Amino acid sequence: MSLMFSGTWDHAILAATVRAASEAKSTGYLGRTAIQKIVYFLQVAGVPMRYSFDIYHYGPYCDRVSQDVETLLADGVIQDSSAKPDKYSNYVPDNAIGDLLGQHQKVEDYESTIASVVKSLLPLDPARLELFATLDFLYRQFKAGGGTGPWKERVVEKFMTVKKDKFPRATVTEAYDNLVAAKLFSES
Amino acid sequence: MTGFRQPTYLGVGHEPKYRIRCPIHGFIRFSDPERRVIDHRLFRRLRWIRQLALTELVYPGATHTRFEHSLGVMDVASRIFDSLARSRGDLMERTFSTVAELRDAPLGKARQLVRLAALLHDTGHCCFSHAAEAVIHRDSDHEQLTVMALETPELLGAELDALFFHGAAEWTAKIIGGSQKEMPPQLQVLKDIVSGQVDADRTDYLLRDSHHCGVDYGLFDYRRLIECLALREDREGSGGLEIAIHRDGINAFEALILARYQMNTQVYYHRLRRIYDLYLREYFKARGGADFDTPEKVLSHNDITAMADIIRDADRPNLPQHYWAKRIRDRVHHREVFVTDEDVGEVELKRVKRAFEQVRQEYPNVDMRFDIADATTHKLLLPTDKERADRVEFYVLDKDGDSTLLVERSPILRSIPRWFKIVRFFADVPTADSSLRNEIAEKCRRYAKP
Numbered sequence: 001m002s003l004m005f006s007g008t009w010d011h012a013i014l015a016a017t018v019r020a021a022s023e024a025k026s027t028g029y030l031g032r033t034a035i036q037k038i039v040y041f042l043q044v045a046g047v048p049m050r051y052s053f054d055i056y057h058y059g060p061y062c063d064r065v066s067q068d069v070e071t072l073l074a075d076g077v078i079q080d081s082s083a084k085p086d087k088y089s090n091y092v093p094d095n096a097i098g099d100l101l102g103q104h105q106k107v108e109d110y111e112s113t114i115a116s117v118v119k120s121l122l123p124l125d126p127a128r129l130e131l132f133a134t135l136d137f138l139y140r141q142f143k144a145g146g147g148t149g150p151w152k153e154r155v156v157e158k159f160m161t162v163k164k165d166k167f168p169r170a171t172v173t174e175a176y177d178n179l180v181a182a183k184l185f186s187e188s
Numbered sequence: 189m190t191g192f193r194q195p196t197y198l199g200v201g202h203e204p205k206y207r208i209r210c211p212i213h214g215f216i217r218f219s220d221p222e223r224r225v226i227d228h229r230l231f232r233r234l235r236w237i238r239q240l241a242l243t244e245l246v247y248p249g250a251t252h253t254r255f256e257h258s259l260g261v262m263d264v265a266s267r268i269f270d271s272l273a274r275s276r277g278d279l280m281e282r283t284f285s286t287v288a289e290l291r292d293a294p295l296g297k298a299r300q301l302v303r304l305a306a307l308l309h310d311t312g313h314c315c316f317s318h319a320a321e322a323v324i325h326r327d328s329d330h331e332q333l334t335v336m337a338l339e340t341p342e343l344l345g346a347e348l349d350a351l352f353f354h355g356a357a358e359w360t361a362k363i364i365g366g367s368q369k370e371m372p373p374q375l376q377v378l379k380d381i382v383s384g385q386v387d388a389d390r391t392d393y394l395l396r397d398s399h400h401c402g403v404d405y406g407l408f409d410y411r412r413l414i415e416c417l418a419l420r421e422d423r424e425g426s427g428g429l430e431i432a433i434h435r436d437g438i439n440a441f442e443a444l445i446l447a448r449y450q451m452n453t454q455v456y457y458h459r460l461r462r463i464y465d466l467y468l469r470e471y472f473k474a475r476g477g478a479d480f481d482t483p484e485k486v487l488s489h490n491d492i493t494a495m496a497d498i499i500r501d502a503d504r505p506n507l508p509q510h511y512w513a514k515r516i517r518d519r520v521h522h523r524e525v526f527v528t529d530e531d532v533g534e535v536e537l538k539r540v541k542r543a544f545e546q547v548r549q550e551y552p553n554v555d556m557r558f559d560i561a562d563a564t565t566h567k568l569l570l571p572t573d574k575e576r577a578d579r580v581e582f583y584v585l586d587k588d589g590d591s592t593l594l595v596e597r598s599p600i601l602r603s604i605p606r607w608f609k610i611v612r613f614f615a616d617v618p619t620a621d622s623s624l625r626n627e628i629a630e631k632c633r634r635y636a637k638p
Contacts, residue, residue, distance in 0.1 A: 004541045004544065004558055004560075005537060009322075048328065052367045054367065055369070063567070067609075070534045070537075071537075074534050074537035074538050075537075137369045140369040140370065141370070144362065144369070144370045144371060144372055145374070145375075158426065161426065162426070
């Protein structure tokens with residue numbers, strides 16, 4: 001018996017994300033921060049999952065994702081290939097990944113989205129991921145409050161309040177413009 | 189008391205002229221439009237969804253339903269809202285009025301939204317609630333189904349907007365199911381009242397489940413706790429509000445967290461409850477997904493119809509689900525042969541997994557099952573935390589306006605485990621054969637040792 005603890009849909013999405021990262025041939029690695037932010041953006045991109053992200057000190061975060069990663073590690077679905085696991089992680093597929101994904105064939109419907117999000121975000125360092133994910137979170141929060149754009153000034157201002165001096169304003173503004181250019185944000 | 193505001197209703201026709209008797213909170217009052225929501229077929233359905241699935245097989249009194257729980261949550265949520273408005277109504281009014289749709293009646297509309305969200309938060313539950321949710325809902329859950337019902341005009345959406353105000357359904361959906369990013373910070377506090385650190389949902393189910401199970405673990409002085417809640421502008425200057433607590437409420441808060449912890453260990457994750465949850469999942473898996481492959485189909489079932497199916501299937505040995513149906517109907521269950529401590533981590537999980545595989549190989553004729561259960565007791569930031577992500581800073585407000593982290597004032601909170609995770613093995617051994625059970629249990633313990 002290979003799978004003992006894992007088997008949910010969310011587990012399968014996490015496993016597919018780890019597999020996509022290993023196939024992306026990226027210079028980046030899928031550690032504890034990266035997996036949080038990538039799963040956040042997968043949800044934004046419409047991949048269904050039960051995770052609920054709230055904003056904390058390092059941007060959007062979901063405790064459940066961390067717990068599920070631990071479950072997948074224990075079950076041999078993924079492994080941490082980091083040379084210094086107490087300092088950083090690098091999740092890669094393990095032997096039982098095929099068993100889990102075999103139970104959730106509908107995950108195939110989302111594989112291209114997962115591959116595309118992973119390919120875009122994996123090369124970014126953790127600080128950059130935090131920057132983009134926090135901006136996205138705040139942008140959506142402002143839009144949810146109703147009213148009309150442009151949103152840039154309000155989002156950047158809020159970002160500076162939340163993150164204080166962690167990122168220079170010019171960096172935040174530039175990142176916002178990048179997200180608009182990538183058509184992820186709309187100013188109207 | 190310059191901040192005082194009295195309970196505000198939406199206007200004529202919204203007076204709470206009806207009442208219903210609740211075993212926990214006494215009389216719960218509601219208005220005529222709220223009565224029409226309570227009488228709606230989707231809410232009425234909760235009369236036939238039990239709060240605790242098959243827990244009645246352990247605690248026979250636990251036959252209460254999501255219907256009475258939902259009414260209770262509405263009542264507690266209103267009490268919390270009104271308590272906050274008594275001391276900081278001015279701040280609430282000012283904050284809520286910055287949201288365009290609430291501007292004309294900020295307190296009245298916000299209070300109504302809290303009541304609706306509390307009342308309807310469980311509408312999307314499938315039969316047997318959480319027990320078989322992962323199988324029945326698959327890539328969705330009850331919260332998403334509740335939101336769907338609120339956003340669909342033909343289900344609840346149009347009626348809510350017509351009965352209350354335009355946008356009522358959408359805002360209610362956001363309070364119930366929206367993540368933080370879908371809520372403007374000004375209204376985040378409404379979500380916190382329904383489902384936060386000191387919230388109406390948990391308050392009601394701890395008290396109610398204790399009452400019906402006949403245990404005292406979930407009892408705490410919730411009236412005192414609500415009286416001691418405080419409100420202030422959030423520390424990050426986002427324009428939102430933050431719930432805190434006055435010093436006098438620290439003991440009541442500690443009791444709430446302890447109640448959560450003990451109800452988890454004694455009731456919600458009781459070993460027999462867990463094995464029957466497993467049977468329910470296996471039953472629905474074996475039955476196939478055709479009966480639950482659309483939201484409408486999920487909402488067309490309830491515990492009564494599902495239990496009728498189970499009783500029927502228990503007499504039909506040719507069906508794949510027969511084995512599980514018979515176990516549920518006849519209350520014939522696997523016996524626990526191994527359980528870990530309550531804080532099993534990744535390393536121990538791997539060890540336990542190996543032990544389980546080893547024992548299973550040694551007893552190929554004994555059907556063995558495993559179960560992993562985990563729950564969060566609280567998310568409070570502790571002074572010792574290195575990782576601050578996903579931790580909540582909950583504050584005590586002093587009379588002089590100073591504030592300190594609640595956990596710094598409470599040694600009890602610092603010592604209650606934040607979460608628990610346990611693994612159990614169950615074996616299908618006859619009740620009379622205690623020697624086989626003991627033998628397997630001994631091997632499990634030996635193999636799982638570090």
